[in-house]
Amino acid sequence: MSNKSVEDMNEIVSLSKSRGFIFQSSEIYGGLGSCWDYGPLGVELKNNIKDSWWKAMTYREDVEGIDASILMHPQVWKASGHVDGFSDPMVDCKECNSRFRADKIDLNAPCEKCKAKDSFTEPREFNLMFETSMGPVKDSASVVYLRPETAQGIFTNFLNVQKTMRKKLPFGIAQIGKAFRNEITPGNFIFRTREFEQMEMQYFVTPGTQMDAMEKWKEIRFQWHLDNGLDADKLRWHDHGTELAHYADAAFDIEYKFPIGWDEMEGIHSRTDFDLSRHAEHSGKNLNYVDVQDGNKKYLPYVLETSVGCDRHLLAIMCNAYTVENPGEKEERVVMKFKPHLAPIKVAVMPLMKKEPLQDAARLILANLQKKYKCEYDIAGSIGKRYRRQDEIGTPYCVTIDYDTLEDNAVTVRDRDSMTQERIAITELQTYLLNKFGF
Numbered sequence: 001m002s003n004k005s006v007e008d009m010n011e012i013v014s015l016s017k018s019r020g021f022i023f024q025s026s027e028i029y030g031g032l033g034s035c036w037d038y039g040p041l042g043v044e045l046k047n048n049i050k051d052s053w054w055k056a057m058t059y060r061e062d063v064e065g066i067d068a069s070i071l072m073h074p075q076v077w078k079a080s081g082h083v084d085g086f087s088d089p090m091v092d093c094k095e096c097n098s099r100f101r102a103d104k105i106d107l108n109a110p111c112e113k114c115k116a117k118d119s120f121t122e123p124r125e126f127n128l129m130f131e132t133s134m135g136p137v138k139d140s141a142s143v144v145y146l147r148p149e150t151a152q153g154i155f156t157n158f159l160n161v162q163k164t165m166r167k168k169l170p171f172g173i174a175q176i177g178k179a180f181r182n183e184i185t186p187g188n189f190i191f192r193t194r195e196f197e198q199m200e201m202q203y204f205v206t207p208g209t210q211m212d213a214m215e216k217w218k219e220i221r222f223q224w225h226l227d228n229g230l231d232a233d234k235l236r237w238h239d240h241g242t243e244l245a246h247y248a249d250a251a252f253d254i255e256y257k258f259p260i261g262w263d264e265m266e267g268i269h270s271r272t273d274f275d276l277s278r279h280a281e282h283s284g285k286n287l288n289y290v291d292v293q294d295g296n297k298k299y300l301p302y303v304l305e306t307s308v309g310c311d312r313h314l315l316a317i318m319c320n321a322y323t324v325e326n327p328g329e330k331e332e333r334v335v336m337k338f339k340p341h342l343a344p345i346k347v348a349v350m351p352l353m354k355k356e357p358l359q360d361a362a363r364l365i366l367a368n369l370q371k372k373y374k375c376e377y378d379i380a381g382s383i384g385k386r387y388r389r390q391d392e393i394g395t396p397y398c399v400t401i402d403y404d405t406l407e408d409n410a411v412t413v414r415d416r417d418s419m420t421q422e423r424i425a426i427t428e429l430q431t432y433l434l435n436k437f438g439f
């Protein structure tokens with residue numbers, strides 16, 4: 001059997017739309033640039049990804065979770081450096097008014113949209129934060145920002161969590177949440193969008209131990225991507241070396257080989273005490289940690305950050321799962337080979353025909369299975385077509401109820417990847433699936 005993996009992002013875009021994973025935002029109005037809506041299968045997949053991250057990161061002794069608000073005091077962004085420094089250089093084409101990132105194009109070449117020559121404005125710094133206003137009066141005093149990263153909600157809650165949960169260094173705080181950036185050149189589907197979700201953790205450590213923490217978290221984070229099914233040969237490290245942000249003393253990215261090429265999926269950065277010291281300075285509050293194990297010494301911890309884009313990981317999962325078996329042949333089939341814990345639908349329940357006794361038996365099985373698993377009840381079309389549809393959305397198992405079921409109380413279970421079929425007693429079905437899934 002010959003297999004083809006994804007070559008072009010459009011294959012994923014079109015399957016996402018036709019099968020209900022991801023739709024263009026506000027599509028009936030012509031769409032809104034770089035904003036996407038997750039459909040019924042997309043939201044299941046996304047929730048499963050978030051669940052796998054949350055369990056991996058917070059079901060451990062040394063990490064607590066939080067859920068901070070999106071809107072924060074405007075001083076937070078002054079302290080973090082985002083008001084003054086979170087910008088990209090931008091140029092406009094004077095002919096067609098298209099906007100480009102000055103560092104991403106050749107300013108001496110013609111405009112790539114309208115082909116006009118020498119049409120670019122001088123580069124200007126463009127802040128990526130979205131502004132809105134709070135309260136009834138819209139003036140400069142009411143300006144607040146949609147957070148461009150979730151991390152600052154963790155820094156501002158550092159002492160709240162440390163004290164209430166009686167944490168000792170080293171410990172981490174994790175959260176999942178929306179972030180917003182007015183990107184100048186978003187694109188490539190959900191790879192770079194203006195509204196996205198981050199899964200971030202700040203690990204607070206005694207100064208001097210940050211490189212040990214870096215090694216530990218590099219290993220844990222890389223393994224998480226493998227455990228979710230990404231191929232090892234499509235993952236690699238990028239070491240920032242000496243090209244570091246002013247607050248960092250080491251930085252590594254986990255890159256994935258997307259159809260558009262290798263690009264960043266997760267950052268693991270050693271941020272020193274930059275953020276906590278800036279917040280201490282701007283808020284006037286003492287954010288020192290009191291180290292009872294070291295003679296009540298008071299100091300600001302250093303921070304090791306892990307930050308992965310949920311949407312970007314989801315895109316990698318979709319690209320990696322996409323498989324065309326026997327391309328161009330009569331037996332061609334498209335299969336999304338999701339790991340079972342991520343698959344949006346775990347089991348499809350299918351009566352062979354629409355006849356009542358088969359449907360009654362099938363609905364009983366469905367009612368039992370969906371107490372535990374997200375299932376789909378599928379009666380439309382031939383059984384072959386139904387199998388193909390479930391393959392395309394990555395459902396690991398299809399359970400078929402036929403006339404024999406009414407006699408022998410058994411069903412046919414079909415495996416997505418091997419396409420093998422087994423006859424299983426209805427009373428054994430839950431145990432069979434538990435053994436297969438491991439959950």
Ligand code: GAP
Nearest residue numbers: 149151191192193196265266267307308309312
């Ligand atoms: N707190 C650190 C931070 O925000 P970042 O490298 O700017 O670091 C971290 O972002 C991760 O968030 C990236 O590796 C990427 O997965 C995701 N991300 C950033 N900007 C994004 C965008 N415009 N669209 C989708 N994901 C984005």
